[in-house]
Amino acid sequence: MFRPGVIIGDGAARTVWGFLLVLAMLAVAWPCRAHNPRPAQGDMVLPMPGGEEMVFRPVFLDQGDGPFALRRFKMGDPSGGFREHPTAVALGGSFLVDRGGRKDWCYYMGKYEVTEGQYYTVMGLPDGASQDLLQSNLPMTRVTYFDALTFADRYNRWLMENAQGKLPMSGPSPGFVRLPTEAEWEFAARGGAEVGPDQFDRKIPYDDVLPKYEWFSGPSSSHNKLKASGVLDPNVLGLHDMLGNVTEMTQSLYRIEYYQGRPGGFVARGGHFLTAEAMLRSSLRTEEPFYIGSQAKGFKPNAKPTMGFRLTLSSIIYTDRATLKDLEFAWEEYREGQGAAMPAAVSVSPTSVQADVKSQEAMEHLQRLKAEVARLGGGEALSRELGFVEASLADMAVIRRQADEDSAYAWAKIAAEQGFFLYRELRKLPTVLMLLESAEKAGRTAMVEKLGTRRDEVQGNIDAALGTYSESFRRLASTPDWAVDKAFERYTEFLLKHSAADQVRVLKTVRAQYKDFDQTKRADTVGWRRQLEALAAP
Incomplete structure (x- = not known):
């Protein structure tokens, strides 16, 4: 695809990119493999039935190789109101990978939205459907959450039977595909560990004009029509169409505060080809009901022409006894260190507030211990020592202040x-x-x-x-x-x-x-x- 060397001004940028998008739409008819129209270094390619392939990109945490290595970041954006209130979360990886001499945890995100060709390759063509559907690189839409889960299940079964050696391994256990969690999706949409904190905080993770990367409503982009996967440029992680083209299902149940509150439908992330440009953002999330309809007309599983999905490669945690021992050995250090700041109640609080929570917990344990010692008649010496511990905790609070x-x-x-x-x-x-x-x-x-x-x-x-x-x-x-x-x-x-x-x-x-x-x-x-x-x- 031709790319301009210099873009001057927003209006000029849109004119140039409007022309380029026409070329891009024409380009989809040129001969190319639907499964990976934009090959890149670092692609993980898994086979599919019929000679097709599914491509994934690694999303590294850049937190080292510890068994409890977590990447803490904030989901949400103030522009989304209370539905997207910034909330601290901690994300772990699934696979420990060698990155040129150092090991780091990662998970693998689908490079593209699952296409019609990939979907029907696994699920089989509907009765009377054209064989041309097997070559389609349009995102698969009008499928339900349950259809997406069934697709992942059937593809996993095929991989286990026909290509287990191609799957990444976590210890002795092979990976498997599933829908991404909401946190995995947003971390990847923002650029993950490949961008600095200021860029990660942006509503849109791109420095250049948005039509270069995402399909949205209107004549400067999609012309309100679904577009082929992988035509536009990817984000910094090599992922295409993360914020537009189709809204993407996730594995997560919808909660207003992400991981606390009453659960609702499933979470769909990102915008689509009918979403206004001003609405696109990395934090955009919607609650999708599992079933739609009314009492009068009846209900049916929710499937939309604007909603599709992409897959994630993941693994189980307890892969073998050695892994369990590593986790067991590292637990105390983790729990007293990084893990102490992870609970939702203190996730966005200052460090001192987190320390106050731990001190309060220690004081409560101490008071219970003092009461138990008194009940058992532990003696004056032991009571005095417990008093010294209590005084020390109080002094620590003064020092911390x-x-x-x-x-x-x-x-x-x-x-x-x-x-x-x-x-x-x-x-x-x-x-x-x-x-x-x-x-x-x-x-x-x-x-x-x-x-x-x-x-x-x-x-x-x-x-x-x-x-x-x-x-x-x-x-x-x-x-x-x-x-x-x-x-x-x-x-x-x-x-x-x-x-x-x-x-x-x-x-x-x-x-x-x-x-x-x-x-x-x-x-x-x-x-x-x-x-x-x-x-x-x-």
Whole structure:
């Protein structure tokens, strides 16, 4: 497919991509294998009946090879309202894979949405259907959740009987295909461990224009018609059509708070070819009923022309005795370390709050122990020692409070200093750009080169500072709210004492931006820059 070298402006981009999409639609008629129209390094290819294939991409966690290695991330986005409220989750992998000398856990996500050709290759053609369906690379739609599960079951049975040696292994156990969980889907849709935290937080995980990657409603994209799998470019993990073309079923039951609350229908993720562009996002989720209809007309299994599915390659956990022993051995260290912060009740709380929960639990155990010792007549010496333990726990709470206060002040100061640095650099940039434009018009080559270098230097400073700025907010969010408020007040007093009026003015914006970050749990570097630019304007 032809690709433009430079795209200038949103309108121009849409015009160019509108033309390219016409070529893309024509291209699907050219001879190519439906199962993998966009081969890439790292593809895992599994055979299917009739010589067809199913392609998967690894989604690594980048958390090492420990038996309890988990990738913690936040699902959701504030733009989705209460249905997509940002929620911390922890995701594990299924297969331990060697990545050039180091081992890492991963699971495998289907590279494409399951196509009509793949579906009918496994399930058989309907009576009277054309053999051409076996070559179709349109996503399979109008199937129910139960149809998708039946397809996965039949394909697994075929693989076990005909191609077990092709499956990835977890210990002595071969993998199997299933629908992805909601967390697996969103982690992959956002770019997984292959992107930095700021990019991961974005609503849309692409730097370029959206029609280059996803099919959505309207003349700049799908023209409101279903499109072939794999025509557009993939995301950073090599996965195609994650956010558009068809909504994708997941294995998960719908809960408003993802993993807590009453369960409902099943979760479908992403948009489709009739979804408005503004609605596409990595967090988009809908509850789909298992059955649709009414009492008057009756009910039938839910199948839609806009809904399909892709598969995930997974494995069981307890593959053998050796695995069980490894998990057993690592459990205590995990539970006292990373695992202590995993329960839903404290998943988005500051570290100190998580520690307070554990301390409270320890104090409750201690009180029960003291009561039991008293009941059994344990003696004065034992009671005294338990009293010392209780006093030590109280002292630890005081020490932790002071540590929270010191940490919050340090990170608030860093955030304020980075914010002020950004403010100054953003004040410089318009002047440099104006001088550069004048030099270009005057044909002063040496000056153009010098100012171009200066422009790049200032822009580089801004980009680097935005990264540090967002990181300071993340660190600050790990401390309790009272400590953050006290830290900003303390630093404001310091600046006023030293007559730093400009810094005080910028600090107000920094504090407001942190407040928004703390509420949404998402970095908005574009919005932050825009606000600081407005503040820096003459």
